[in-house]
Amino acid sequence: xxxxxxxxxCDSCKAEKETLCEQICPGDLMTLGxxxxxxxxxxxxxxxxxxxxxxxxxSALETRMPYQLGYHVARLIPMMGTNTITWTCIDxxxxxxxxxxxxxxxxx
Amino acid sequence: MEKTKVPSKVGLxxxxxxxxxxxxxxxxxxxxxxxxxxxxARCEVIRDLWETNFHDSIKxxxxxxxINRILWVGRFxxxxxxxxxxxxxxxxxxxxxxxxxxxxxxxxxxxGGDGVDRGAETQKALILIQMALARTRLLEPLEPLSLPAVDxxxxxxxxxxxxxxxxxxxxxxxxxxxxxxxxxxxxKVASLSRLYPRICxxxxxxxxxxQKLKESDKVEVHTLSLIKSLAGSPGNFEVTIEKRxxxxxxERCNACGECMRACPIVIxxxxxxxxxxxxxxxLQGAMNLLKSRKxxxxxxTPMPYPSAFVIDRMHCxxxxxxxxxxxxxQAVELEQSPSExxxxxxxxxxxxxxxxxxxxxxxxxxxxxxxNVISNLEMExxxxxxxxxxxxxxxxxxxxxxxRHLNYCSSVCCSATLKQVRYLKEKAPDARCYIFYQDIxxxxxxxxxxxxxxxxxxxxxxxxxxxxxxxxxxxGKLRIRAEDTLSGKEVSLSLDLLVLAGGMTPSDxxxxxxxxxxxxxxxxxxxxxxxxxxxxxxxxxxIYVGGACxxxxxxxxxxxxxxxxxxxxxxxLNETVLIExxxxxxxxxxxxxxxxxxxDCPFTAFYxxxxxxxxxxxxxxxxxxxxxxxxxIAAISLRHFTIKQTAxxxxxxxxxxxxxxxxxxxxxLCKNDAYYAARSAADSGLPIPxxxxxxxxxxxxxxxxxxxxxxxxxxxxxxxxxxxVDGQCHYVKGNQLVKTRSGDLSDKLKKMMIEPxxxxxxxxxxxDSRRYVELVNSYIRELKAxxxxxxxx
Numbered sequence: 019x020x021x022x023x024x025x026x027x028c029d030s031c032k033a034e035k036e037t038l039c040e041q042i043c044p045g046d047l048m049t050l051g052x053x054x055x056x057x058x059x060x061x062x063x064x065x066x067x068x069x070x071x072x073x074x075x076x077s078a079l080e081t082r083m084p085y086q087l088g089y090h091v092a093r094l095i096p097m098m099g100t101n102t103i104t105w106t107c108i109d110x111x112x113x114x115x116x117x118x119x120x121x122x123x124x125x126x
Numbered sequence: 127m128e129k130t131k132v133p134s135k136v137g138l139x140x141x142x143x144x145x146x147x148x149x150x151x152x153x154x155x156x157x158x159x160x161x162x163x164x165x166x167a168r169c170e171v172i173r174d175l176w177e178t179n180f181h182d183s184i185k186x187x188x189x190x191x192x193i194n195r196i197l198w199v200g201r202f203x204x205x206x207x208x209x210x211x212x213x214x215x216x217x218x219x220x221x222x223x224x225x226x227x228x229x230x231x232x233x234x235x236x237x238g239g240d241g242v243d244r245g246a247e248t249q250k251a252l253i254l255i256q257m258a259l260a261r262t263r264l265l266e267p268l269e270p271l272s273l274p275a276v277d278x279x280x281x282x283x284x285x286x287x288x289x290x291x292x293x294x295x296x297x298x299x300x301x302x303x304x305x306x307x308x309x310x311x312x313x314k315v316a317s318l319s320r321l322y323p324r325i326c327x328x329x330x331x332x333x334x335x336x337q338k339l340k341e342s343d344k345v346e347v348h349t350l351s352l353i354k355s356l357a358g359s360p361g362n363f364e365v366t367i368e369k370r371x372x373x374x375x376x377e378r379c380n381a382c383g384e385c386m387r388a389c390p391i392v393i394x395x396x397x398x399x400x401x402x403x404x405x406x407x408x409l410q411g412a413m414n415l416l417k418s419r420k421x422x423x424x425x426x427t428p429m430p431y432p433s434a435f436v437i438d439r440m441h442c443x444x445x446x447x448x449x450x451x452x453x454x455x456q457a458v459e460l461e462q463s464p465s466e467x468x469x470x471x472x473x474x475x476x477x478x479x480x481x482x483x484x485x486x487x488x489x490x491x492x493x494x495x496x497x498n499v500i501s502n503l504e505m506e507x508x509x510x511x512x513x514x515x516x517x518x519x520x521x522x523x524x525x526x527x528x529x530r531h532l533n534y535c536s537s538v539c540c541s542a543t544l545k546q547v548r549y550l551k552e553k554a555p556d557a558r559c560y561i562f563y564q565d566i567x568x569x570x571x572x573x574x575x576x577x578x579x580x581x582x583x584x585x586x587x588x589x590x591x592x593x594x595x596x597x598x599x600x601x602g603k604l605r606i607r608a609e610d611t612l613s614g615k616e617v618s619l620s621l622d623l624l625v626l627a628g629g630m631t632p633s634d635x636x637x638x639x640x641x642x643x644x645x646x647x648x649x650x651x652x653x654x655x656x657x658x659x660x661x662x663x664x665x666x667x668x669i670y671v672g673g674a675c676x677x678x679x680x681x682x683x684x685x686x687x688x689x690x691x692x693x694x695x696x697x698x699l700n701e702t703v704l705i706e707x708x709x710x711x712x713x714x715x716x717x718x719x720x721x722x723x724x725x726d727c728p729f730t731a732f733y734x735x736x737x738x739x740x741x742x743x744x745x746x747x748x749x750x751x752x753x754x755x756x757x758x759i760a761a762i763s764l765r766h767f768t769i770k771q772t773a774x775x776x777x778x779x780x781x782x783x784x785x786x787x788x789x790x791x792x793x794x795l796c797k798n799d800a801y802y803a804a805r806s807a808a809d810s811g812l813p814i815p816x817x818x819x820x821x822x823x824x825x826x827x828x829x830x831x832x833x834x835x836x837x838x839x840x841x842x843x844x845x846x847x848x849x850x851v852d853g854q855c856h857y858v859k860g861n862q863l864v865k866t867r868s869g870d871l872s873d874k875l876k877k878m879m880i881e882p883x884x885x886x887x888x889x890x891x892x893x894d895s896r897r898y899v900e901l902v903n904s905y906i907r908e909l910k911a912x913x914x915x916x917x918x919x
Contacts (some may be wrong), residue, residue, distance in 0.1 A: 082132065102840075
């Protein structure tokens, strides 16, 4: 399922030629709509790689969980640090699990 | 970035002269821990900083390569820091390889140990030193940069401010390019009759400056010129100016005036399109004065420098060649076309001045409708030979301090009117002057002028502005009705002449230049600057603004202002511009060209490099780090304050050092005020809870969301970002930028089922030390109520 855009937050990367989600999407699916807000133009082709969610500087994108992973209202939210990533999984019962990783290949 | 292959070997010295630290914390235990820490080559407590044995041993270790970075723990005065740095620099230790860790400013050992948990304090001190150590490991040797620069200045606007500044630069031996859009120099002031407070002729002062310019070979004056473009960076600007044709060769013309006598075309001196319908003789005299005329070929105006004549070609009949025939030196060149000139300058000073507010907009006073309603600038021209008026009215604040027109006080009009009245009464003692005012504002010594005018006979002050101005039949007089708000009585007067004191607005030239150079303007169109601290510094580095283009001011104030601008500009007027090595660097292997740095840089210092990556123009950059804060992928770092160094510091905080239930706060404090608030809180003995650690940042706007996310994910309970009060940020808007960003992060936390209040932005002023302590304490209580950060282990 493609990402959902918080239209209040999305600032269309301040009208840059190519928004960050557009740049990073491996399938080249993200683009700006007529309202200048990011959206996924071919929802069925989205792999749920979440690259765009991680890349969005305004935290305006959120993954809609595919049903194979969790039913509606389940959520998976990444938070990027300088060299860390933090995942929060919330299942349909509201159970929260959190994971915190330091990125591999970090130089220390 | 170049990496040193040599591993960090840190010499860690804890300076505890009076043993105070040892009393406050368990120094032995700390020392034991630190000795075993990674990369620590030497760790000891020192009592005397200048002991020769100690210094010799450091020097020996440095020479042998046993230590290559030093972490100093303790309170050092700036002088001590400088002395240590310079002494060890001679031993080959780069000044940027020192790290200073002041435990006192974080609240350790500052309140005499009353009611303090010694264990917690010891732990906190240890963490603070470990944080500093984490940064010390990553320090890089840096050298200041020096960029070649040009020793020349461009001054735009040759009015009183521009002229005075030009001659001052000339005296300093700097090369000056002075340009003006008129055919001569002098600006608005040249059209004034008298200057207050001395009631002297402004041309006297202007002429004095012009004489100095004439004698110098350091100054190039370009009239009829406008800036076309400005490229390059501070220290190395390339300015292109466009010169309108003069139609007279400046080098040949000797200003003999033969052409003027031959010229058949007469044009008005200044366009005053007032229909003359009155028959009153005095008024007609006045109008003739106002309508003084000149020929199409005439000396440069406002002041005839350069001395060459100039032709107003738009008034010339196409085939007329009278001036060409008359000129004995063959100086008239009717075929001239616009030309361009390019200069290289180090800095630009704008003294583009002001324009009077268009009084025809103030409809109720009939300016432009009735011939005997004139502006105060027109009154200046009548003053030298005042016609025989019996009754004159002056209306102050005509359009000023009025939300329909100018919502500010132009600050000079009251004194200007008083000057006009005083001078008029010298020339025509019988004239009766009525001054309608809201408030008389004569700041400083102008009060004396006010007192002088008040003591004159037949000068009547009426508080209240007229409601109607109407002509009185065809007598040529005006009927004025007003309410004297002091006596509550209605006043009805018959006047010969009414003078409106109009306000000052930024000149059209100022507005054009603002657009061309992308200079921010304030709500009223004047150039924006940091009014308290750097009033003459525009928000574009290397461009300074002086005089009335910055705000309404009188002649002496605008000369002062332009000189202040000149003083600030001097930094860029050398053979070289010295750049501190703490500038931002873009990691192009990470950068994805999103251009947020360009967007958010308060000084538009970024440009595209050859590969399309954003790169900071080091001369324009003021090293505030807002680019570092805004970069969504943490690809920009200020050197010596890198993202990595800060991330390492954050990682060194053990979030549960005083138990999992005790919240731990990480504060990012702006070094301009919040930091001082925290420091003076500690120094004045206010109890600082052990729960808070702060990191000093160049501007709150330099805090990256990635760092805050790091802190949250390492289990720190609360993040406090403290910056300046709105409108007080030295870097224009850093506080607002970080406020928005941290707001976004808070929203994300909410989605993550974490309390959004764990990230908090606050405004702190420099003396808010008590508030800082209260803030920290109340935040601790709040966080305690929330429970520990779910990431805390």
